[in-house]
Amino acid sequence: MPLAEIPLSVWRKHGQTFIFRGQAIRYWTAGQGEPLLLIHGFPTASWDWHYLWQPLAQRYRVIACDMLGFGDSAKPMNHQYSLLEQADLQQALLAHLNIEHSVHLLAHDYGDSVAQELLVRHQEARIDVASCVFLNGGLFPETHRPLLAQKLLLSPLGWMLGRAFTRDALVKNFRQIFGSKNRPTESEMDDFWSLVESNRGPRIMHKLIGYIPERRVQRDRWIGAMQRCDVPLRVIDGEVDPISGAHMVERYRQLIPNPDTVLLPGIGHYPQIEAPVQVLKHYVEFRDRLTLAPRRMACS
Template sequence: MPLAGIALGAWRARGHDFVFRGQTIRYWTAGEGAPLLLIHGFPTASWDWHYLWAPLAQRYQLIACDLLGFGDSAKPRGHDYRLLEQADLQQALLAHLGIDAAVHVLAHDYGDSVAQELLARHEDGRFRMASCVFLNGGLFPETHHPVLAQKLLLSPLGALFGRLFGRAKLEANFAKVFGPATQASAAELDDFWTLIAHNDGPAVMHRLIRYMPERRQQRDRWVAAMQATRVPLRVIDGAIDPISGAHMVARYRELIPQPDTVLLEGIGHYPQVEAPEAVLEHYLAFRERLE
């Protein structure tokens, strides 16, 4: 049965605020049980999880925020956005909520890199991670194939390109990375764009995109943590994603001991939006195996 999802207006109404290093961060919680931290990707926001939110909340205590520079959180101009700071934000949010148990993580895209940093901190004894599931993301810089818009944002013309980035460009870029049979609807694109555009978000996109060189800087540390960890890991990946699809999973299988991977055929870069029922099935199977 298709998952109903949550309308953007209803989702926004359920949010709460807290202050992180002087910036207002929007976050959401639901459910009871073992804490599950959901970390969204670029350039969207935590509403990405809206199809999975209610069924996961029936089993777990969910925590999600719009990362700094994204969605309904603050988007400070001139800020030096860093993945390491976004990991600090996750830890600050958990502390704000009084959560000190080991945390399960479900991440996507940019959020995968934040999760990799949290996993490295777990290995260093600075975070407690119970498990981690990655959806499509650039786990290995050598297999990450950015789209043209990302390359332009990272170029010397990035600030100008960001200012010119609008809903039409979002639609064109999403058409390339979603599966041919699972394209975002016009209404979904409107909502994605609403969150990106909120608080003049395009003005900081060229700063947010600097996560790509930061990934390269942290690559060896993050991969070493994934290779050494005893934290249960799984990849659930849209196979035909041109950015981080089956080619990324092939590299994962080469590098990670006893790799646990699921390929979703015909699905692109946003499996939690394109095929939420399949993601839910494979996520719950992973968690049930741990119990």
């Protein structure tokens, strides 16, 4: 049975704002129970989770924000964007909500890298992460296959491309990364574009794209944490994603001990949009299994 959509106009009405280092950040929270932090990807925003939002809120306390430079949050022009700062932002949001106990993570794309940083901080006893599930994302720089548009944004002319980025360009890129039978409707593309365009977003896209080289810098640190830490992990991945599909999962199975992976046939880069029922099923199965096994409290 399909999951109910939350229209973007309704989603926006339920958002709240807090201030992070002088910048306005939009966030959402619902439900009760163990905290579940949802971390969105590039170039979209936390509305990416809208199909899963209500079903997850029936089980957990769900929390999500539009990260700095994304969606309806502030998008300062003269700012050096960093995945490490976005991890700081997630921790600041948890502090703002007075959440001091363990938190579960569900991340996608750019958000995967933020979650990887939080796993390192778990090892350093700076946050208590209870579990982490990754959707499609560049967990390993050697398997990440950026689109041409992403490569151009990284070039010296990236600032020009960003300012010229249009809805048509977003549609073209999304057609490449969604499964052929699961592409967004025109109405959904209007909403995705509204989030990208909000607060003059295209003018900073060349700054946000710096996450790609930053991943290379942090690679060994992040993968080491995934290999050594006790936090239960799972990957739920759209198999036909050209950026981080089956080839990324193959690498995950090579590098991560006792790999727990789920491949979704025919699904592309946005499984939470393309196949939310399947993602929900595999996520809840993962969480229910955790309640049956006692958790070790240390990382080695």
